Structure formats: C-alpha cells, structure tokens
Amino acid sequence: MRFEISKVLDAIEGRVSTDPSLARAVVDLAEVIRWQNLDGGRPASLLRLGMVIDALSRQIGEDSVQVYAIVHRALLSDADLTSNERMVVRRWADDGLVEVLDQPGDRMLEVADLLGLPVLTRARLDGLIGRYPWIGQAGRVLAPVPGAGGPVFIAHVGGGQDPATGSRSPAGVKLLSRQWRCPEPGCALFGGGGGGGAFADLAGTDRGPSEQPPPTLRTGAPTCPRHGARLSDAGQRPRSEVLAVRIGGLVRRRFVLTETEPVAVGRAPDGPGAVQLGQWLNDEARRWISRSHVRFDLGRGGEVVVTDTSTNGSGVRPGGSMVEAERIPLPPQQSRTLGEGDLIELYPGVQVGRAAETASDATYTPNSVMAEAPTMAMRLPRP
Numbered sequence: 001m002r003f004e005i006s007k008v009l010d011a012i013e014g015r016v017s018t019d020p021s022l023a024r025a026v027v028d029l030a031e032v033i034r035w036q037n038l039d040g041g042r043p044a045s046l047l048r049l050g051m052v053i054d055a056l057s058r059q060i061g062e063d064s065v066q067v068y069a070i071v072h073r074a075l076l077s078d079a080d081l082t083s084n085e086r087m088v089v090r091r092w093a094d095d096g097l098v099e100v101l102d103q104p105g106d107r108m109l110e111v112a113d114l115l116g117l118p119v120l121t122r123a124r125l126d127g128l129i130g131r132y133p134w135i136g137q138a139g140r141v142l143a144p145v146p147g148a149g150g151p152v153f154i155a156h157v158g159g160g161q162d163p164a165t166g167s168r169s170p171a172g173v174k175l176l177s178r179q180w181r182c183p184e185p186g187c188a189l190f191g192g193g194g195g196g197g198a199f200a201d202l203a204g205t206d207r208g209p210s211e212q213p214p215p216t217l218r219t220g221a222p223t224c225p226r227h228g229a230r231l232s233d234a235g236q237r238p239r240s241e242v243l244a245v246r247i248g249g250l251v252r253r254r255f256v257l258t259e260t261e262p263v264a265v266g267r268a269p270d271g272p273g274a275v276q277l278g279q280w281l282n283d284e285a286r287r288w289i290s291r292s293h294v295r296f297d298l299g300r301g302g303e304v305v306v307t308d309t310s311t312n313g314s315g316v317r318p319g320g321s322m323v324e325a326e327r328i329p330l331p332p333q334q335s336r337t338l339g340e341g342d343l344i345e346l347y348p349g350v351q352v353g354r355a356a357e358t359a360s361d362a363t364y365t366p367n368s369v370m371a372e373a374p375t376m377a378m379r380l381p382r383p
C-alpha cells in the first residue's frame, strides 16, 4: 500500500497553502493527525488531514479547496508518524506550504482573525470570545468528528455546520496591503532577504508577493511567525483578484490573478501559473477548447480583462445570466472587461468568473483527495 499512500500524500500536498487568497480554513496539524477516531488507525496519521480536507470540500461544495495548516516544530520529528510522513511535512515546511512554529500559541486564531477564515478544531474556544468575538458566529469554529461517509462538522459555539468565511480584520487588511521581507536567509514565507541564491527555486523562496501569508503581530510589529524576526516593509503588494472555474455547475478550482501575472486558462496551457482544465472535460469539450483558450489580465484600476486566444472563440454570460439569448459572443483574439457578475464561457458549462460571484450551483460530490487510499476508506467507522 506504500505506493498508494505516497500518492495520497502528494494529493494532499496540493491542498495545503499559506496563500491568504486561496486558503479556506485554518487547522493545527498536530491536532488533526491525532484524531484517531476518524479512522480508528494509528495514533498519528497525516492521512487524517486529507479526510478533513475532503470533508471541507464536501461541505463547501467545491473541488480543490485548500487549508492553512499551522505545524508545531516538534511534529517534524514526531515518532508516531512514519518516516515518509515526517519527510513530507518537512518538505511542506521548506516550501512554505505550511507554517512551522516553535511556539504556535494562538497563531491559528490569529490567522483566522486576520484572514476571516473558519477554524477546524476540537479545542474549546468559548473562553476566547472576548478576544475574538467571531468565535461566537455560526460556522466560524467547527469540530470535525466521525460521520457516515467520512468526517462531518459540528459547531461548538454559534451553531451551524457549514463553514463560514468572515471578512479580514482591519489589521489583516493593512498587513496584506504590503509586501514583507524576513531577514532570515531563504525564509520560505517571506523570502527575498538576501538568501536563497542559486538554490532559491529549490528552497521555494520565489513565491509571488501576493502569496505571502499574514505576518504575526504578537510582538506588536509585523514579525515572521517562523523566525520571530521583525519584517521589513518591501512596498505595496500588487493588487489581486481571485477567480474561479466552474464546470458542470461545480467550482473545480480557484486561482489568483495579479497585476503582474496574467493567467492563461485552457485545455492544457503552458506556464507556471496556467490553469489546466483537461482533467474535468469530456471528449467534446476537449475538442472544442483550445490548449490555451483565454487569458486574464488585471488592469491598474482593478478591472479584469479577458482576451480570447482560442480557435473557436468564447462567450460572455452577462451578470451570470444563463439565458441563451443574452449570451454575448467573444470571438477569437478579442478582449473584453468583465462586468459585475459576468462569466466567461469557454464551452457550454465551462465558465470562469470572480470567485465571489461564481458559486457552485449543483449538489455535487467533489473529487476526493483520498481517492488513492482504498485502505483508509475501508477503515472508516460504520454509521
């Protein structure tokens, strides 16, 4: 089973992120891996993170959702994990996909507060409502517990079982309007501090400025949560906009568009930030949609501009309207600025729009990140 397990861990790797625009919930990895009653297995297992991510996907009704994981440093040498699992967590840490901390303290709550994200935890947080009033809001603190088809969420306080996103706190908005630099060479979270050199790519320090996590304010000033070092202000963070791809009524993935990086979307476009849809398309859609079908640019005024780069052209659904008579053709090589609620349609049922305006509209079961772990599924407790 070892081969399948590493494939699952690879799949989970695509779902951990400290990108403030893409993370959908915050978890403490040291806590998650020990929720033994989720599968009745070993005392600690990294696969439980996959089960929790799947539960979040199901509950939100979206594929490819990502979580922001805080990791206590001790986890990198936790003897209850397999050596393979420890190696994987170390790689995530080196790449800045998770936050590794000597003293996590309440960093999980700080991140949730700054970014307005829900927290997935079994810890009782009632006593902290005075400090973080949103803890009392429905859907902001949920405990994953065993359910019939995998983990389900229950509320500690505030009620509701659906994860709810709030708005970024004023401090979060301020912190995320700037770029930050850590003085520690090769810092994976706030890189560019003079380290890295020839190995910068390998160390994962080339992350874009819009992907930087929120600094911690526990010292009163913007500080690197990993190194405890005071961060320097490296200027304004580029403007960004989160877009979402909806196929067959379901949001399959989100991506971030910045002023400096246009994004190509198509069957199989080239390039580091390109969005490849091939895996979700049927044969007919595959034939129609070009390798690189449309390109999105973010203008200086924050406007999203779409340019058709395809052979067959695209369409615009004004305000998200699904009325065929209202669909506006976007011929090959033409550009258009996205109006409020507009969706770009590459092929019937294959749409891209602003994430906030593009919700899943079908009851649907997202692809499991655990699809490669048949043994895990068999160990699920019976209802």
Ligand SMILES: [Zn+2]
Pocket: 182, 183, 184, 187, 188, 189, 190, 224, 225, 226, 227, 228, 229
């Ligand atoms: Zn640092």
